Amino acid sequence: MRIGVLTAGGDCPGLNAVIRSVVHRAVAGHGDEVIGFEDGFKGLLDRRYRKLDLDAVSGILARGGTVLGSSRLERARLSEACENTEELSRELALDALIPIGGEGTLTAARMLSDAGMPVVGVPKTIDNDISSTDRTFGFDTAVGVATEAIDRLKTTAESHQRVMVVEVMGRHAGWIALESGMAGGAHGICLPERRFEVDDLCKMVEERFARGKKFAVICVAEGAHPAEGSMPYEKGAIDQYGHERFAGIGNRLAAELERRLGKEARPVILGHVQRGGTPTAYDRVLATRFGWHAVEAAHRRDFGRMTALRGTDITMVPLAEAVTELKTVPEHRMDEAESVF
Ligand code: F6P
DSSP states (O other): OEEEEEEOSSOOTTHHHHHHHHHIIIIIIHOOEEEEETTTHHHHHTTOEEEOOTTTTTTOTTOOSOTTOOOOOOHHHHHHHHHTHHHHHHHHTOSEEEEEESHHHHHHHHHHHHTTOOBEEEEBOTTOOBTTSSOOBTHHHHHHHHHHHHHHHHHHHHHHTOEEEEEEOOSSOOHHHHHHHHHHTOSEEEBTTBOBOHHHHHHHHHHHHHTTOOOEEEEEETTOOBOTTSSOOOOOEEOTTSOEEOTTHHHHHHHHHHHHHOSOEEEEEOGGGGGOSOOOHHHHHHHHHHHHHHHHHHHTTOOSEEEEEETTEEEEEEHHHHTSSBOOOOHHHHHHHHTTO
């Protein structure tokens, strides 16, 4: 069998572990040939690829990023690819394509699959917002980075009697904010799923200071929104999900808290630090299992589906099911987090 693999969309710790696992299972396990497309779907369309053998993936398990490179593909080029899937598969002699990516990549994978390409998807995102899988690799690493940041910020906040506002990634789903906020013991967590009241945050800070705890750390997802009228508000841009994107929430919330409380507040935007560096053991294991199962699915000709974690088992789910809606934080998870502020 000749299997193509590519990584597309934003990078994520664990991508190299999947690539390595695909190559080991396919080449050593089945005697397949594996080719890796460079820079995501662009490499597929431009026929830029290289052969991946066991040597090519040696030593990459613990490396962050992706050795294949990644990119986002414009819609027009994707449609062009969908019109030429037969020609592409024939020319590249592809028996299976394994795209590894988030919601955008899996949507593209679904379109290619519908157009006749033999596709097995592998989900990835630090945001953990892909439905149909309990977890995506990269999330555990990102939560670890954000948790460590909260721990570190507490000591400097306490020394200066400040309020720290830590902005973490998560445009539509607040999983990173929820879990790093809980693990780091943040005193407030703001998620895209529930509008927050600035008054409630001020009250929390004042109560802490009154109790002698002269600092506070608030963990805010980049997609969190203040309740209407709760702080000076500019309309944000509407994204492809119809959600309003309120840019720069960390900076703006810190400024607003400082103004209202008369206490020093500092924003800390973690940004891409959360996506960089070595994956945790959990992410390496999940990524390796996904790679193994993707190759097995290709051999069963189980196309148009993606690997997914359900409980502790890896299963295959239709790509169509995976990309219909994002997995957001349910109410009960927010209630649990609030109980330990
Ligand atoms: O999808 C993962 C993600 O990390 C989001 O949480 C974040 O908003 C986005 O990627 C940032 O993407 P870019 O690398 O294009 O700035």
